[in-house]
Amino acid sequence: MAKIFPFRALHYALNKNFQLDQLLTPPYDVISVSDKKKYERSNPYNVIRLILGNPSYEHHHPHDYQNAKKTFSNWIKNKILTRDVEKSIYIYRQTFNFRNEKISRTGFISTVLLPLINSNHDQVLAHERTLEGPKADRLKLMKSCKANFSSIFSLYNDDHNISGFLSSCIENKKPDMKAYFPKETLNQIWKVSDRRIIKKLQLLMKRETLFIADGHHRYETAKNYQIFRSKRDSHVHGQRPYDYTMMMFVSMKDPGLLVLPTHRMVLKNHKIDSSNILFQLQKLGSIETYPVKNYVQVEKKLHECGIKSPAIGFSFNGKRIYILKFYEKITSECLSNISSAQKKLDVTLLQNLILSPILGIDSSDIEHSLRFTSDFQDVLVQLKQKKTPLAFFLNPVKLSQLKEIAMLGEKMPQKSTFFYPKLITGLLFNDLNSF
Numbered sequence: 001m002a003k004i005f006p007f008r009a010l011h012y013a014l015n016k017n018f019q020l021d022q023l024l025t026p027p028y029d030v031i032s033v034s035d036k037k038k039y040e041r042s043n044p045y046n047v048i049r050l051i052l053g054n055p056s057y058e059h060h061h062p063h064d065y066q067n068a069k070k071t072f073s074n075w076i077k078n079k080i081l082t083r084d085v086e087k088s089i090y091i092y093r094q095t096f097n098f099r100n101e102k103i104s105r106t107g108f109i110s111t112v113l114l115p116l117i118n119s120n121h122d123q124v125l126a127h128e129r130t131l132e133g134p135k136a137d138r139l140k141l142m143k144s145c146k147a148n149f150s151s152i153f154s155l156y157n158d159d160h161n162i163s164g165f166l167s168s169c170i171e172n173k174k175p176d177m178k179a180y181f182p183k184e185t186l187n188q189i190w191k192v193s194d195r196r197i198i199k200k201l202q203l204l205m206k207r208e209t210l211f212i213a214d215g216h217h218r219y220e221t222a223k224n225y226q227i228f229r230s231k232r233d234s235h236v237h238g239q240r241p242y243d244y245t246m247m248m249f250v251s252m253k254d255p256g257l258l259v260l261p262t263h264r265m266v267l268k269n270h271k272i273d274s275s276n277i278l279f280q281l282q283k284l285g286s287i288e289t290y291p292v293k294n295y296v297q298v299e300k301k302l303h304e305c306g307i308k309s310p311a312i313g314f315s316f317n318g319k320r321i322y323i324l325k326f327y328e329k330i331t332s333e334c335l336s337n338i339s340s341a342q343k344k345l346d347v348t349l350l351q352n353l354i355l356s357p358i359l360g361i362d363s364s365d366i367e368h369s370l371r372f373t374s375d376f377q378d379v380l381v382q383l384k385q386k387k388t389p390l391a392f393f394l395n396p397v398k399l400s401q402l403k404e405i406a407m408l409g410e411k412m413p414q415k416s417t418f419f420y421p422k423l424i425t426g427l428l429f430n431d432l433n434s435f
């Protein structure tokens with residue numbers, strides 16, 4: 001039962017003649033040091049100055065959060081940011097190119113009611129594990145600025161054609177905001193303030209369960225912030241602005257919903273014994289070798305191998321790729337506490353049978369030991385340039401698998417899914433201090 005509510009969004013002032021594409025960024029957790037500098041140069045009002053002091057959360061300084069607070073306050077005071085008068089929901093469409101095909105994905109942004117503190121019932125289900133470092137970082141930023149700067153990305157089943165209803169609401173209507181970011185991705189926002197439309201959407205969404213697609217750290221941070229603020233607030237649940245968080249909702253039936261794999265590259269500080277690794281992996285399944293003449297064909301072969309049972313690819317040099325098809329029944333203590341649903345996931349088998357026991361990369365070390373990308377070709381380039389001594393190629397997690405894991409209350413390893421494209425940061429903000 002999803003409880004969604006309209007809100008008065010903060011956004012860049014539309015009368016300032018800003019070039020909106022110069023003010024936006026991707027989510028904070030995919031921004032590198034060089035990207036940060038690029039966004040800072042693009043415009044003095046780029047949202048990077050609010051969301052990210054240092055791309056490494058381990059090196060954030062208290063001044064980073066205070067600077068963000070000061071900047072945010074000044075932008076509101078000087079009307080760089082303005083707040084809508086009417087409570088609204090915001091229909092958000094991204095149109096993009098993927099492998100020479102033009103695709104659109106449409107959803108809507110509103111706030112969602114967080115569960116009661118210490119409640120065992122949550123309308124929003126997660127599927128990935130989180131790390132304490134990023135959550136602590138986002139909580140410090142939220143405490144300083146008292147706002148949501150980016151939306152959590154969620155999915156719903158859509159058995160009642162909510163996506164069709166949304167499309168009818170914006171048919172032949174000019175968007176209130178439009179920006180190309182990144183260059184070939186068109187982002188459009190339509191503000192919907194009609195109470196009848198909002199009421200109908202609320203009733204339809206009450207029938208839905210929500211599944212987090214992207215933003216697991218932000219959702220847990222929202223609940224941690226709720227706990228923090230409620231200690232000094234006597235108002236009841238639902239009457240406080242911080243009992244809500246900003247969220248994007250997309251139908252699982254949307255034809256533009258793309259889930260890409262998240263390939264893993266081992267960092268150079270790990271010593272790799274290729275002969276020993278091959279010997280160890282042969283115990284887990286059958287291995288076939290493919291020369292990399294056409295990476296698209298190898299990517300296709302990996303997909304074919306993974307249709308009936310889990311399969312992963314791996315390479316030491318980018319010139320030759322091995323495909324490991326896991327045995328149907330693997331007896332290992334490393335899988336003793338793993339459900340049958342998880343055993344069907346190549347990302348779980350990779351973590352529990354290879355990364356942790358063979359390479360010594362536990363789930364808590366994953367961000368210090370691996371780099372992630374959805375770009376198959378980029379991994380090959382990194383291997384050939386010897387920037388990584390070993391890489392693993394994965395197939396994308398199916399939506400049916402994501403739902404099954406989430407409904408069981410289980411968690412996949414971090415960075416198991418990549419929903420393309422990412423939601424853009426800087427279009428809408430949510431004030432957590434007032435309705």
